[in-house]
Amino acid sequence: MTRRSTSRSTASTIASPLYAMPPNLTRPxxxxxxxxxxxxxxxxxxxxxxxxxxxxxxxxxxxxxxxxxxxxxxxxxxxxxxxxxxxxxxxxxxxxxxxxxxxxxxxxxxxxxxxxxxxxxxxxxxxxxxxxxxxxxxxxxxxxxxxxxxxxxxxxxxxxxxxxxxxxxxxxxxxxxxxxxxxxxxxxxxxxxxxxxxxxxxxxxxxxxxxxxxxxxxxxxxxxxxxxxxxxxxxxxxxxxxxxxxxxxxxxxxxxxxxxxxxxxxxxxxVQWQFQKGRKVVPWHLVLCGSKQSIDPSAPRVVPDAIVQSREANYWADPCAVETDGRQLIFVEEMWPDHKGVIACVELIDGTAKRLGIALEESAHVSYPQVFESDGQWYMTVESSQLRRVSLYRATDFPLGWERVCDLVTGRVCADPTLHFQDGHWYLFATVSEDGNGTWDELFVFVSKSLTGPYRPHPANPVVSDVRRARPGGRLFRRDGKLIRPAQDCAANYGSALVFNEVLSLSPTHYEERPLSRLSPDWAAKLVACHTYSASETLEVIDARGYPDPGTPSLEPIEPPAALRISGNPVAEAMAGSASAVPVPVAPVSRAPSATPGRDSPQQ
The missing domain is CATH 3.40.50 (Rossmann fold)
Known part of the structure; x- marks a missing residue:
């Protein structure tokens, strides 16, 4: 099996329902x-x-x-x-x-x-x-x-x-x-x-x-x-x-x-629009943090350990941190000059960031990887809104080999789909463009007893109707006994800030949350946005748009040149393995068990 997806490129047309059938309804x-x-x-x-x-x-x-x-x-x-x-x-x-x-x-x-x-x-x-x-x-x-x-x-x-x-x-x-x-x-x-x-x-x-x-x-x-x-x-x-x-x-x-x-x-x-439309696109980069000060969802503050920026691609964003067998992996959206996004995997090794290759490339843009383990098997979901579906992928050769298992939602433009397991049910969170409107405002939840579905719409849909905290910004996690849902504030502009919400009630019939705090990208003077948070056992990572402070340590990634972007190319992999990097020490985060994301989910 090759390391890119073999799924068809045609968009799904059968639309999954967004609203539950009203109970006890005998006629329309x-x-x-x-x-x-x-x-x-x-x-x-x-x-x-x-x-x-x-x-x-x-x-x-x-x-x-x-x-x-x-x-x-x-x-x-x-x-x-x-x-x-x-x-x-x-x-x-x-x-x-x-x-x-x-x-x-x-x-x-x-x-x-x-x-x-x-x-x-x-x-x-x-x-x-x-x-x-x-x-x-x-x-x-x-x-x-x-x-x-x-x-x-x-x-x-x-x-x-x-x-x-x-x-x-x-x-x-x-x-x-x-x-x-x-x-x-x-x-x-x-x-x-x-x-x-x-x-x-x-x-x-x-x-x-x-x-x-x-x-x-x-x-x-x-x-x-x-x-x-x-x-x-x-x-x-x-x-x-x-x-x-x-x-x-x-x-x-x-x-x-x-x-x-x-x-x-x-x-x-x-006037501002005329001034900005000709300016260079401001890039995204990854911010590693947690060794000096862990991010507190109730009062978040970022103290960067180091930043990671791609040398060849336009940017890396939407990080998902995973640790297994002593390896620190970060799956990211990798954007290329042709404006097509793919999913790449970066490994942190001895103060360096090595780009392992492309984990997933579809016929259309994909982003927002969410990688998790369930019953000893690695799975991943991504945003594939151009294909009008949310698909589940299974690892055939972790971390770079993946195959498409099934579609969880079809015929819908869904942004940043995020799976969470709790009390015997899988919950799929995503903002949805319901009738040609945007994907920033309305958060929908789909529920299933099985990872592979079928997923039915939650009776409370849409569970959040607020551009300031609807769109997902990373997987749900537990901290100090609270279930936290990271979200994006897209009011001022796309992904302008992170909002941490406490989930007060989550069941197949009820949902309730309240905003805890808002994390603005104010730890550096020239940052304008931050919109995804992810944590593993010893690592916290967020993405940020803009330019970091000059004094922030930077991990120069070991990566192949852009011309050899397709994973599985032995020449590219050989060049990546022999490339030089400037090591920057990054101390591992010592994290209490209660801070482990998704603690009650079988993927952890």
């Missing part, structure tokens, strides 16, 4: 959408998601002559800024653009709605569909008339979610306040009762354009609505009112002078 949740002939793009995307869902059945009842509701316009200065932003970013406003209903999705209504007779006809048509819930996209009188047509009543979609001109104007606030993250939530207002049924997410703020900021947020709106429907189907909440207003939550009014501040913010971001 039936929803009728009463709407004008045009709907915003985000609602069209919701209908597409619903069409691919077995637990939800949506029928569309268009009303001739009706139009989308309009929101109240903001202050004149804000309207001027929005007009300027639209002229500057003509491609924005994509999610609120009205699009016609497709005929094959519709149950047509023969006569226009006009007066009481039309309302009676509308009620009759809705009752014929026997809905559990009615969604109304029209005047408030519709929801009042249709509330008795469904067992769960009627939700009226607020104009602030559909008006192409003024919807989501409050999303200017993060730009005005300079916040790196934007919270967006929808809720049901059943006044006079308090709002209920909320779904929320926190994403990165788009400071360069309000149009891009609004599109990014509204791209998540169909996902939030789907999650509310899932909770409704699972009987997680019961509507207290026959009618409710589906609206944006926490939509605070803008402060005085918001338009001027927003203008300054967008122009400043545009």
């Amino acid at each position: 949740l039936r929803v009728v959408l009463v709407t004008p002939g045009h709907i915003p793009v985000w609602l069209s995307r919701f209908l597409q998601l619903a069409a691919d869902t077995s637990w939800l059945a949506v029928s569309i009842l268009p009303v001739s002559g009706a139009s989308l509701p309009k929101a109240a316009p903001p202050a004149p200065d804000v309207r001027m800024f929005l007009a300027f932003d639209r002229a500057r970013r003509r491609g924005a406003n994509a999610m609120l653009r009205p699009v016609p209903l497709r005929a094959r999705d519709c149950l047509t209504l023969a006569t226009p709605v006009a007066g009481d007779a039309a309302t009676a006809e509308l009620k009759e048509r809705v009752r014929e569909l026997q809905p559990s819930l009615v969604l109304s996209l029209g005047p408030r009188s519709w929801s009042q008339a249709l509330a008795d047509c469904a067992s769960l009543g009627c939700w009226d979609i607020d104009a602030g979610l559909v008006d192409a001109d003024w919807a989501g104007v409050s999303l200017l606030r993060p730009l005005v306040e300079g916040s790196t993250s934007t919270e967006f939530a929808v809720e049901l207002d059943g006044a006079p009762l308090a709002p209920w049924g909320q779904a929320r997410t926190i994403g990165a703020t788009r400071h360069g354009s309000f149009g891009a900021q609004r599109d990014t947020v509204f791209r998540r709106l169909p996902l939030l609505l789907m999650r509310m429907m899932h909770r409704l189907a699972a009987d997680e909440f019961v509507p207290p009112n026959r009618t409710a207003l589906l609206r944006q939550a926490t939509a605070r009014p803008l402060p005085v002078g918001a338009s001027a501040v927003a203008f300054a913010s967008t122009m400043s971001t545009a």
Whole structure:
């Protein structure tokens, strides 16, 4: 068997489910959408998601002559800024653009709605569909008339979610306040009762354009609505009112002078982007630490022992530390000038870093190796989002020979998949691009009784909806009796910091965590990011983007030249074995047993 993977290069197309089937559901949740002939793009995307869902059945009842509701316009200065932003970013406003209903999705209504007779006809048509819930996209009188047509009543979609001109104007606030993250939530207002049924997410703020900021947020709106429907189907909440207003939550009014501040913010971001786009890409490198001071997840601080940088590749990142038979190994993503990532293995030997070769190369980019042992056998998962799958690999000739065993998740763009074993179950953590959105915000968990699957979606999915701590940043580990999940803060930029989260509850039915601390790359003046942490018995390693302090010891790696990058090449291996290196003493870390990562997992 060769040392590169023999798996097929075609992307997987059958999509693994992201949400558990609602329990005790005897038939799909039936929803009728009463709407004008045009709907915003985000609602069209919701209908597409619903069409691919077995637990939800949506029928569309268009009303001739009706139009989308309009929101109240903001202050004149804000309207001027929005007009300027639209002229500057003509491609924005994509999610609120009205699009016609497709005929094959519709149950047509023969006569226009006009007066009481039309309302009676509308009620009759809705009752014929026997809905559990009615969604109304029209005047408030519709929801009042249709509330008795469904067992769960009627939700009226607020104009602030559909008006192409003024919807989501409050999303200017993060730009005005300079916040790196934007919270967006929808809720049901059943006044006079308090709002209920909320779904929320926190994403990165788009400071360069309000149009891009609004599109990014509204791209998540169909996902939030789907999650509310899932909770409704699972009987997680019961509507207290026959009618409710589906609206944006926490939509605070803008402060005085918001338009001027927003203008300054967008122009400043545009200038910075123009300045940075021509600059050289800042590289990633590995930071070895722990012998002087171990990283405390409750109050992390990095005191580097040494750094390791590749001489031939663009960079090494995503480290995974492994120790076996007295060997210190670090599996890394190795990025090459053609922008294709492979998995390489580096061994620390007597103060040197020897690149052993490529452990895995696929037809597309791979990164984020997670290597572990289970029942005496070495396994590995990697990120292969371009192939739309998460695969399990087994070592045939450790550490460089691997074969693909099976696919754990298929048809999904998953970032940084991380396996963890606890109490007889395997848990697969990954952030997922659910509907073309990014892979920074939403953390999903999949559960299996067997390492090779099948993996089913966790009932609490997504378990984290926060760009500041969702994306995995290394394998889970135990420290001082706590189960810690490293994660990335991607709010300011990709992998800008590490966040250590304490897992409070982990079972096939429940998940809960809380953030413990945030590790910024401030141990060196010219670092801008750090996003992966890994520890073995005697070694701690993180990656960092930027330039280390000049006084930091550096391990010059022993590695073959770039032209002979393919592992298994005897000439390259001979050159690697004979290359010179500058040894830098790195003392082993003395670590207490409680600090061993994944202590209760069979891979340790």
